[in-house]
Amino acid sequence: GAGVSQTPSNKVTEKGKYVELRCDPISGHTALYWYRQSLGQGPEFLIYFQGTGAADDSGLPNDRFFAVRPEGSVSTLKIQRTERGDSAVYLCASSYNRAAGELFFGEGSRLTVL
Amino acid sequence: AQKITQTQPGMFVQEKEAVTLDCTYDTSDPSYGLFWYKQPSSGEMIFLIYQGSYDQQNATEGRYSLNFQKARKSANLVISASQLGDSAMYFCAMREGGGGGFKTIFGAGTRLFVKA
Secondary structure (H helix, E strand, O other), X not given: OOOOEEEOOEEEEOOOOOEEEEEEOOOOOOEEEEEEEOOOOOOXXXXXXXXXXXXXXXXXXXXXXXEEOOOOOOEEEEEOXXXXXXXXXXXXXXXXXXXXXXOEEOOOEEEEEO | OOEEEOOOXXXXXXXXXXEEEOOEEEOOOOOEEEEEEEEXXXXXXXXXXXXXXXXXXXXXXXXXXXXXXXXXXXXXXXXXXXXHHHXXXXXXEEEEOHHHOOXXXXXXXXXXXXXX
């Protein structure tokens, strides 16, 4: 597709369960970002990939959160032992690897932990 | 560490008037980029305008302009001739360039209400 694709668009899970969120970036974009956005807040940086490697994972809140991008394209954000505080919209964005390149965002995955 | 501050949680503007949304930033990197994004109630993030730290002139894109004051570390967004469709959340963002990688961080946002 032409844009950034995120699946699922909505995920409801129970506390303690494992969740995977997928992001398919725009073809040719080497940089991929994950953000978390709570209602009425700005996107909170989680992790940034340059190709296959995580160039900066300083925003991951704890070791329950992990992300991979094994082939330098699709990325998966993995959350173990989910907590109610993990409920948010998880945004993925991609861009060209240059300072002036704007981010192209997906529509987000809304995670609700009951 | 990078930091973006947007001090206006909400702003009101009359249709057809201009409005300025404030943004200040903090970075020790001499090379950086500043961005503004719009997020309507539908949730998608829309890129509006970009300003590089070495750009001599303020960026403009249609009705959007960026008032870049480097010494004051401010990058205010000016929207001219406001339209009802401009009602949305607006986020200022900064990306450090070069050796700092291209991590982009966002401010808390300003919600703009355009009144008819």
